[in-house]
Amino acid sequence: MVSKFALAGGLLLGMSAQAFAAQHVPGELLVKFKDTKSLKSLSRSLGFDVKRTIDLSYGQIHVLKVEDKNLESIKSTLNNNSAVEYAEPNFIYSIVKPVKEINMEDFLGLPNTGLTSETPNDPSFASLWGLKNTGRNEPGRTSPGRAGADINALKAWKITKGSKDIKIAVIDTGIEYTHPDLRDNMWVNEAEANGTAGVDDDGNGYIDDIHGYDFANNDGDPIDGHSHGTHCAGTIGAVHNNDEGVAGVMADVTLVAVKFLTDAGSGTTENAIKSVDYATKVGVDLMSNSWGGGGFSQGLADAIQRASDAGIIFTAAAGNSRTNNDERPHYPSNYEIDNVISVAAHTAQDELASFSCYGRTTVDIAAPGHRILSTVKNGGYKAYSGTSMATPHVSGILGLLLSKEGRMPHAEMRERLLATSVPVAAYRGKTVNAGRADVYNLLTDTRPERNEPKPGQWKTVRLTENWETAHPYADNASEERTFKVDGAKFIRLKVTKYDLEKNYDYIQVAAKNRQVVTKISGKGESFTTDFVEGDTLIATFKSDRSVNKWGFLIEEVEVQY
Secondary structure, X not given: OOOHHHHHHHHHHOOHHHHHHOOEEEEEEEEEEOOHHHHHXXXXXXXOEEEEEEEEOOEEEXXXXXXXXXXXXXXXXXXXXXXXXXXXXXXXXXXXXXXXXXXXXXXXXOOOOOOOOOOOOOOOHHXXXXXXXXXXXXXXXXXXXXXXXXXXXXXXXXXXXXXXXXXXXXXXXXXXXXXXXXXXXXXXXXXXXXXXXXXXXXXXXXXXXXOEEEOOOOEOOOOOOOOHHHHHHHHHHXXXXXXXXXXXXXXXXXXXXXXXXXXXXXXXXXXXXXXXXXXXXXXXXXXXXXXXXXXXXXXXXXXXXXXXXXXXXXXXXXXXOOOEOOOOOXXXXXXXXXXXXXXXXXXXXXXXXXXXXXXXXXXXXXXXXXXXXXXXOOOXXXXXXXXXXXXXXXXXXXXXXXXXXXXXXHHHHHHHHHHOOEEOHHHEXXXXXXXEOOHHHHHHOOOOOOOOOXXXXXXXXXXXXXXXXXXXXXXXXXXEEEEEOOOXXXXXXXXXXXXXXXXXXXXXXXXXXXXXXXXXXXXXXXXXXXXXXXXXXXXXXXXXXXXXXOEEEEEEEEEEO
């Protein structure tokens, strides 16, 4: 785990320009004071007002109102004050928006090919390729799928279908808790349900939180007026064998609706923090988060860390902007906290979805996220695409593990999730372990053999002749080099230094069969590419005719025999 101070120094302060480019509530700062005695004097000297005070289980955060033009300067002044723990914008987050929506009538009547009498009787189960991929059951498919490229749910259900003792918070736009496919798996806070309306019957600080809480509207009714949260909830825990539309990864689970995104699909850091704190207080086992945006927030990181300390898993969508999260962080999935699992989306064809964010060090695993059928508001069903849809698959998968074995240390849980994933070449360099989630493997701790290098066993081979551009390099350069080390099983390139016009000039690394594994642009030092199998690596340098920068220097390759 990266410490709070390392995160703040490396991301928050080092990326202030990016942070303030992120959308935030105009003129609002979230501030946590070490010493509130100085609040009044600072207010007078800096010209801000305390708009609200957020009472959390672990202290208070103040929402300050300032002139937006002065926001960054006041933030900087506060962060340099010994009485202030942190000051940051009140960022705006949104659902990780579905890429495509398919109406139910577009996929009714799919054949039950490949399904058995052991499958649930839910009428549209045959369309749930993420649970059982026959190669022909993707809603609205335009090309054949890859049979078996799913989470392997049917085999897993012979071991466990879940437990009502497992409590999962869907932190989102709420849940339509009256939906016929969800209502039997909804959390019911009996003290509030059987108590007096308008009274905090259980004394937890929230009035009438029968099924969860709505922080977007500050009331106890987290009903979903959007559909996004309901869709996520259905993938996790739509009831099995009830003659209703679909089935979730878990037949039995307790779903807690935590709404901080409005019916328009957006929310603030302030309410995200409140949501995580609430879910921690009511004792959930896992928080499922299909949203993102803003910049690094120390306040949100603190809330997630407290959930981690309480043993709670935090799954998060990697994002739908097709970008590399190693280079361009996406929050909350990029928080380097032990309980955070970042999820990319794969297709029924067993490829990374074209919209999915990726990152070989920041995105943990891929899961079904393209044309996923699930529950929506008004008792309906639709198919959506997005990492928002992949995330609840992983939430349900981990929920089944919790049902079977109970809680385990986060590091152990993460290692097992990744090690039991199915290795797929298409995810190499895109996720940490180049794999897609397999719940049967996870439950049985079955670890597929991986034809991949062993960490810590790389050997350096210096080139007999360095590969180096002119400084600066020429227009319209096109140069290819082949690197071969006899006897090597794996080989990768070590770039000593590079400074290339970002997004236009690049070094591309490919295997002998021309499959590209890494594309390098921008500026950096001591960069190690992804590996290729075998003893041969092909590298290509290309530039356009506009900006010519310093270029690059390559002196070494690394191999394993």
